[in-house]
Amino acid sequence: MMNITCPFCGKRNESEFIHGGPVGAVRPDPNAVSDEEWVEYLTVTPNPLGPVQEKWWHARGCGEWFSIWRDTRTHDIVEAPDGTT
Structure with missing residues (x-):
């Protein structure tokens, strides 16, 4: 199990969270x-x-959305490339 640190509630078990996908994924206009592209x-x-x-x-x-940097090879929460977390 991963432990994710919520910036509002502190360190919690991953079972409390729902993954929202990568930051920056732009939703295309379905029209x-x-x-095929939409699917x-x-x-x-x-x-x-x-x-x-x-x-x-x-x-x-707390119901808040936030972003973290996670290494997909190890599932470790890591620092952002610019040195922030």
Whole structure:
């Protein structure tokens, strides 16, 4: 199990959170893309190796959204490339 530090509630078990995907994923206009592109956006989640900035929702806690950097190879919460957490 991962422990995620909520900036509002402190360190909590990952079971309290819902993963919201990578930060910066731009939602395309469904009327401006093909059906294949829309289905790909809805069903394929990018999963690069290494540090990725992700959105997390503290669903079973304070209810706030926040972002963290997580290394997808180890699931460790890591510092951002610019040195912040």
